[in-house]
Amino acid sequence: MTEPNRLRANKVPEPTPSFWTIKVLATTVGETAADLLATSLHLGTQLTSIVMAALFLVVLALQFRSRRYVPWLYWLTVVLISVVGTLITDNLTDGLGVPLAVSTTVFAVALIATFAVWFAVERTLSIHEIVTPRREAFYWLAILFTFALGTAAGDLLAEQLNLGYLASVGVFAGAIALVAVAHFVFRLNAVVAFWIAYVLTRPLGASLGDLLSQPVDSGGLGLGTIVTSVLFLLAIVALVVFLTSSRRGRSRTLSVDAPSRQVGLD
Template sequence: MATHSDELGAVPRSRQTLSRVPEVTLYFWIIKVLTTGMGETASDWPAHLLGPIPAVGLGVPYLMSTPFFLLALGVVFAIWYGCEKTLSIHSIRTRRREVFYWATVLATFALGTAAGDLTATTLGLGYLGSGVMFAVAIAVPAIAHRRFGLGPIAAFWSAYVVTRPLGASFADWMAVSSDRGGLAWGLGPVTLYWTIAILAFVGYLAATRKDVA
């Protein structure tokens, strides 16, 4: 496994230039949450305009799909670690590790989507309630890392999974109609607003280089 300093971004310059992912800072997490929210409304928008499109597995209950995707993520992690002996994103310097990374991203995307829909609809928390719950949940790995010695890699991936339902829950809350508990801003406007926010943060980081260790 990678060292404690690896996950916090304090890595040698030679390794920074070879790494294919950005440093993990507060801005990384803000942009990650914004992109998940924007991706949620952007993917829903065409479907909303075109009407329902039949899809295999669309009716599978979230109560069943969430553990399935959790198992899939576990399998990806097991294979990745079995082959590379590390799950650190700062060790992604080869094509094979990059493939493992993107497979993990896809698995976390599916798991996060299912988990968000599970809490919002099946468990009845609503989009705002789910967003608040996941906002609290994403702080747990950080506290566990700083206070109770949770490893940096485990803390990172635990938080990473939560970014998907966190961003999607708040994006859905802003977009859906008031009778569904939302602000009724619409999918198109929310997609635009979140895209602007993402570009603003990325532009700010490019200008200030605050995400550079």
């Protein structure tokens, strides 16, 4: 049995600039890899979803078994949940014909409900305090819904406003910048700011992936899904190797019963 005041390692890295950089890269890979597997490799959305979901569950189990933050394992889990979250929305939209407005609303409600239950049970939504299996379960469920919500909301805006890939990148990057200003200048609650920014990085990464991978006559740069996915995966690997060797971004160790506190984005 775990002692009440036993110190345990947080399972989530500190939200440093490298954290946000890898998050955007992982989100982009989630978009391009899903397209690569389902379309370019002709696996289809359903088969791709089954394969990636099974792989994700295996890696997630390894993540839960780990007793501390392991950079390569944590970020592999993020990349895979990015792909799975994208495929969930794609299945609903393309396979079942669910309108994007409906899926966006459903995922937003699901995310809010997850936060509500998480806070009611744990009295904190802080990523600095993911020190028990239950908190980690809430964390990954919230992450899944942020990816699905970001995919649906991003596609909804792109289809309704028809902004184009480059303009979409600018819109979502600007929205994240506004959240940062709201936090650092106007003292927006740090936990709220973090999760809003986390949701917004999904459509930002997807728009960036489309900008790089889509054909020139469609408004992209024509790199293709294979080249884009490989480039971003290599960038993720390089950053994770750097974090591992430098031991940067590691979370604090704290008591499971330590009082909750407000956390920053830095």
